[in-house]
Amino acid sequence: MTQPFSNMDNTLFEDKEVLSEDYQPDTILERDDEIRAYRDALKDVLFGRNPSNIFVYGKTGVGKTAVTNYMLQALEAETEKREEADDVHVRIYNCNRGSVYGAVRSLVNKLRGEDEDPFPKTGLSTNIAFETLYEKMDDIGGTFLFVLDEIDHLSDADELLYEFPRARANGHITESKVGVIGISNNYRFRDSLSPKVRDTLMEKEISFSPYDANELRSILDKRAEKAFRDGACSESAIQLCAALAAQDTGGARQALDLLRTGGDLAESEGDSMVTDEHIQDAREKVRRGRVTNKIRDQTIHGQLVLESVARLECEEKTPSRSKEIRNVYETVADHYAYDPLTSLKSIQNHLGTLEMLGFLSKTEYNDGKRGGSYFVYELSVDADAVFEARKQIERERK
Ligand SMILES: Nc1ncnc2c1ncn2[C@@H]1O[C@H](COP(=O)(O)OP(=O)(O)O)[C@@H](O)[C@H]1O
Ligand SMILES: [Mg+2]
Known part of the structure; x- marks a missing residue:
């Protein structure tokens, strides 16, 4: 045989990058309604008003991230042209399995110059992280738009979403303004928020439909x-x-x-x-x-619950009740060193979400003699696919 690569001169691709996950298209097609809704939601910024908070939702792959990037770039470009508009500072954070501390820390770092030290990974409280962020924002001045992509992955979204919309009213910032854009694949994420937070985040909702x-x-x-x-x-x-x-x-x-x-x-x-x-x-x-x-799109506890059902399935113990699943879940969480959720209700919520997303199926079981009824769950996807995915995700965490 000749050298392994010497015959490889034929490729079908002109520019394969264009098909990759991270490619940002310079034109957005077929999303005119969404672009119009976005424009209305953001236009206050052009007139120096307080930005609205925006909640963007729709299934995976329908252009939420691509359209958001496109709109915010266009907004920044437009505000640069206009005298009366505030300076706009857009910072995008992907919440992938993060904590509130991690999110605020990352925003601080995104505002700090290259010559400044990064905010420490550990050792300070979330409050200090917020204070540092607010100070920096007031130093810089103008309007800040924080995009929290995949916000349903944040471990305590409520805390973060409570803070920002009230930062000005509470006197934490005086020289700057802030708006939050939360993006989620999961509409039911809003149900997990406290009512107060729901109202402030959901000032403007933009829904992306499937293509x-x-x-x-x-x-x-x-x-x-x-x-x-x-x-x-x-x-x-x-x-x-x-x-x-x-x-x-x-x-x-x-x-x-x-x-x-x-x-x-x-x-x-x-x-x-x-x-x-x-x-x-x-x-x-x-x-x-x-x-x-x-699977990667699910919160960590959702994943652990799914893995627990997959384990039960392999031991031929499904369909199982939520209590049985909880027992396995506690062992699984412990195994990966996560603090398990303690209430049965929260396990049942995860089971409900997993069922809705097609990972599990649920059957109602009537216990005739005692007159009660309850649900039993089993796996609707391949157990090996679940184990493989979980292994990969845990490997990436390290
Ligand atoms: N309307 C569109 N025009 C051009 N490319 C698009 C459009 N919608 C989605 N895409 C592309 O499809 C892929 C998935 O879109 P993305 O914005 O990441 O989806 P989401 O954030 O909703 O999961 C990306 O590569 C994106 O560039
Ligand atoms: Mg996205």
Whole structure:
């Protein structure tokens, strides 16, 4: 054999980056209603008024993050042009499994210059972190927009969301203004907040609906044009990705994943064009990856409850009652060194969410003699997929 790479001069991709997860498109297609709603929600800033707090929700992959980035860049650019507008400082924080302290600390660091020391990871209280942030904001002045993406992952979102909207009224800041934009895949997140917080965060709500096949097709067409060499991707492959994703999640992420994975398969098979067959073959690979991502989207305790049901399933002990699941959950939480939730109600809430998201199925069981009834749960996804995903997530934590 010759050198391993010497024959590798054929690629189907012109710019594969364009299909990657982090690529920020410079044009947003098919989200005119959402863009209009966003513009109305943000426009106060242009006139130097207090910004509204905004709650953005919709399923995964429907453009919440992409549209938010796009809108805030546009807002910053516009305020720079206008005399009467305050300076706008946008800071984006992804709440992935973070704590309130971590979030505030990160915001402080994002406002500090490169020559300043970062705020310490541990050792100070959350209150001091807030105070430091407020001081810095007043130093800089202007309007601050804090984007808390995937806010449902925050361990105590209530605390954070209570603080910011009241910072001015409580006299913590006088020279600056603040607005919070919370983004969540899970509409029920709002139910987990206290009523006071709900009212202030939910001043403006923007809902992102799933895409249909035509919308996905126009998004994919645009990407494929940049991503593939001329003639390297068939129109019908694109159409198939759009149709499959529309039937399933209605998310552009899934459609893009199918297209990228199909492209990889075509390339590794030495074919000159991505066809329907490659996309069909890509489905299974993408599906497995998606279960992992969906699990990653759950709060840590939601994941632990799911893992507990998967364990029971392997021991053929399902369907199980919430009490039985709780017993296993306590061992599992302990094993990973998390403080377990103590009330049965909170375990039942997680079971309810997991059921709604299709991880579990639930059956009502009537105990005829005693006249009571209760629910039993079993796993609706592959137990191995759950274990694999959990292993990966725990590995990333280290
Ligand atoms: N309307 C759109 N136009 C162009 N690209 C989009 C659009 N909606 C989503 N995307 C792309 O699809 C992927 C998922 O979108 P994202 O904003 O991350 O979804 P969400 O935050 O709702 O989960 C990203 O790569 C994004 O660039
Ligand atoms: Mg997002």
